[in-house]
Amino acid sequence: MTDIRLILVTTSPRAEAKRIAHALVEEHLAACVNLIGGVHSVYRWKEAVETADEVLLLIKTLQQKVDAVRTRVDELHSYELPEFLVLDVADGSEAYLAWIAANVR
Numbered sequence: 001m002t003d004i005r006l007i008l009v010t011t012s013p014r015a016e017a018k019r020i021a022h023a024l025v026e027e028h029l030a031a032c033v034n035l036i037g038g039v040h041s042v043y044r045w046k047e048a049v050e051t052a053d054e055v056l057l058l059i060k061t062l063q064q065k066v067d068a069v070r071t072r073v074d075e076l077h078s079y080e081l082p083e084f085l086v087l088d089v090a091d092g093s094e095a096y097l098a099w100i101a102a103n104v105r
Contacts, residue, residue: 004089004100005066007059009073009082010041017055020076024059029069031103034058062104 007030011017014037021033036056043050061069066086073082089097 002089002097003063004097005061005063006087006089007061007066007069008085008087009057009059010039010054011057011077012052012054014055016078017057020073021057023072023076024069028103028105029065029072030059030061031100032060060100062101065104
């Protein structure tokens, strides 16, 4: 197990996803954020089934920065309740994991 974490966040529209991604990387809270477009979400919200076209952010960071990432996402996100899921990274390329660690401060 590593201290690398992958955080999943969905947004709409794409401009918001870009703004969040740039802020996290510029502030050294994440080494990299991938934006995956074409995500169509179906979910229950306030007793109704809703749908939305969204962008999925894959945020690569360290465990010790998860709370700071959550705070920034909450500050920058337009949703009342943004998705924020933290996944442990069990393994990966040593060089890539080292690169993530070196670029998060």
